Amino acid sequence: MYSVLLASSEGAAGAPMSPFEVNTGLIFWTWLVFIALYFLLKKYAWPAILTVTVQREETIRRQLEEAEQAHAKAAALLAEQQKLLGESRTQAQSILAEAKSASDRERAAAVLKTREEQDQLLARARREIAAEGEKARQELRREAVDLSLAAASKLIGERLSSDADKKIVLDYLSTLESSH
Amino acid sequence: MMLGQGPDIGEMVLHHTADAWTIDLEPITTIHLPRWADIHIGGMTLNLSPTKHVVYLIFAAALVFLTMWLAGRSLRRQRAGEKSPKGFAAAMEGVVLFVRNDIAIANIGADGAKFAPFVMALFFFVLYANLLGLLPWGASPTGNLAVTAALAILVFLTVEIAGMTKLGFKGYMGTIFPHAPGMHGPAAVGFSLFMAPIEILGKLVKPFALAVRLFGNMTAGHFVILSLFGIIFLFGDIKGWNWAIGGVTALLVVGIMMLELIVAFLQAYVFALLSAVFIGLMQHEH
Numbered sequence: 001m002y003s004v005l006l007a008s009s010e011g012a013a014g015a016p017m018s019p020f021e022v023n024t025g026l027i028f029w030t031w032l033v034f035i036a037l038y039f040l041l042k043k044y045a046w047p048a049i050l051t052v053t054v055q056r057e058e059t060i061r062r063q064l065e066e067a068e069q070a071h072a073k074a075a076a077l078l079a080e081q082q083k084l085l086g087e088s089r090t091q092a093q094s095i096l097a098e099a100k101s102a103s104d105r106e107r108a109a110a111v112l113k114t115r116e117e118q119d120q121l122l123a124r125a126r127r128e129i130a131a132e133g134e135k136a137r138q139e140l141r142r143e144a145v146d147l148s149l150a151a152a153s154k155l156i157g158e159r160l161s162s163d164a165d166k167k168i169v170l171d172y173l174s175t176l177e178s179s180h
Numbered sequence: 181m182m183l184g185q186g187p188d189i190g191e192m193v194l195h196h197t198a199d200a201w202t203i204d205l206e207p208i209t210t211i212h213l214p215r216w217a218d219i220h221i222g223g224m225t226l227n228l229s230p231t232k233h234v235v236y237l238i239f240a241a242a243l244v245f246l247t248m249w250l251a252g253r254s255l256r257r258q259r260a261g262e263k264s265p266k267g268f269a270a271a272m273e274g275v276v277l278f279v280r281n282d283i284a285i286a287n288i289g290a291d292g293a294k295f296a297p298f299v300m301a302l303f304f305f306v307l308y309a310n311l312l313g314l315l316p317w318g319a320s321p322t323g324n325l326a327v328t329a330a331l332a333i334l335v336f337l338t339v340e341i342a343g344m345t346k347l348g349f350k351g352y353m354g355t356i357f358p359h360a361p362g363m364h365g366p367a368a369v370g371f372s373l374f375m376a377p378i379e380i381l382g383k384l385v386k387p388f389a390l391a392v393r394l395f396g397n398m399t400a401g402h403f404v405i406l407s408l409f410g411i412i413f414l415f416g417d418i419k420g421w422n423w424a425i426g427g428v429t430a431l432l433v434v435g436i437m438m439l440e441l442i443v444a445f446l447q448a449y450v451f452a453l454l455s456a457v458f459i460g461l462m463q464h465e466h
Binding site for chain 1: 194197198199224226227228229230231233234237238241244245248249251252253255256259272273276277280293297298300301304305321323324325326327329330331333334399
């Protein structure tokens with residue numbers, strides 16, 4: 001049976017042939033034909049058949065990329081907005097705090113000023129009262145001198161009106177005052 | 181008893197499946213192909229004379245190109261007319277896209293589109309070569325070990341060269357001298373050296389299996405069909421039964437032909453699929 005497998009099927013033309021024989025020449029022919037077919041198909045056939053699919057794939061890929069980019073951009077914008085919002089909030093708070101402290105300061109200053117004015121007024125009033133009091137006291141003293149002189153003149157029956165007399169009384173009164 | 185007297189069925193089967201220096205178009209004519217002188221390269225003897233299978237190879241390639249070129253042209257025209265593809269062109273587009281997306285890209289991965297033309301050419305070339313054997317006077321070039329070996333060698337070279345460019349020299353050597361995880365020092369080196377012959381064998385077995393599988397499937401189908409036809413020649417001269425034998429044999433052959441039709445598609449699919457898988461495996465080797 002093995003002899004049948006290797007038997008010549010083409011006697012007249014030359015070399016014996018069997019399905020189990022490897023013809024090296026045919027290997028080269030196969031490479032030649034297949035490689036030629038590969039390049040011909042690649043150049044003339046596949047682009048025409050695949051162009052729409054490849055374009056569609058490309059479009060989808062690009063759109064996906066774009067969507068991703070847009071997403072990243074939106075996220076960045078959102079972060080930026082939030083940062084700005086936070087910043088403006090802290091700014092508002094600081095402005096508010098500043099205003100509050102300013103108003104506090106103002107009020108304190110106003111209170112202080114009012115108090116000073118009051119004090120000044122009070123002091124002036126006191127001064128005036130003191131001056132008035134002094135004036136009244138001097139008046140009273142004068143009156144008292146005149147009265148004592150009048151009383152003394154009545155007592156000694158003689159009019160004492162000389163300046164020397166007046167001085168005696170005044171000296172007396174001043175001793176009274178200093179002892180007082 | 182019958183074998184001795186009747187025609188030699190074994191010889192007939194081998195004659196029809198083997199390559200030849202002639203193309204039998206009996207009873208019309210027999211074409212004798214030109215014989216060229218042997219070429220001697222070193223110790224090798226090479227004869228590049230065209231054979232029957234060379235002619236059918238070229239025929240298959242021409243048919244593939246014609247089909248795809250016509251499909252592409254009509255697709256382009258239909259699209260230029262703002263119409264969606266229809267008919268033959270749309271069907272071819274579907275098949276081509278199936279091979280490209282579900283065989284090449286699905287199994288190779290990210291770089292699938294780069295290898296898709298190779299896988300598509302393999303699929304359609306093998307398919308057409310398979311189908312040619314089912315035609316009257318036809319022959320399957322893929323039923324010849326030299327042809328399937330040549331294709332398998334191309335797949336092997338594609339796998340290894342693409343692997344080398346993708347992984348770099350160091351990464352590629354890693355596929356021959358594997359590094360065992362968790363091993364260090366002399367033990368790791370010893371393990372790598374020990375595994376190298378097995379890895380090299382693994383690289384060679386894949387294309388070998390590709391070649392033998394396709395060759396075996398095609399040849400076996402032809403053997404079965406021709407053997408069934410042999411029944412007619414062996415028992416056809418029994419008086420009163422000859423019509424019944426002819427009818428039953430024809431029915432059996434039609435059945436096997438149907439099966440062969442499926443096998444032709446299946447083996448083209450398997451060849452392209454495994455080629456894509458091998459390329460993909462190498463691309464993702466770490």
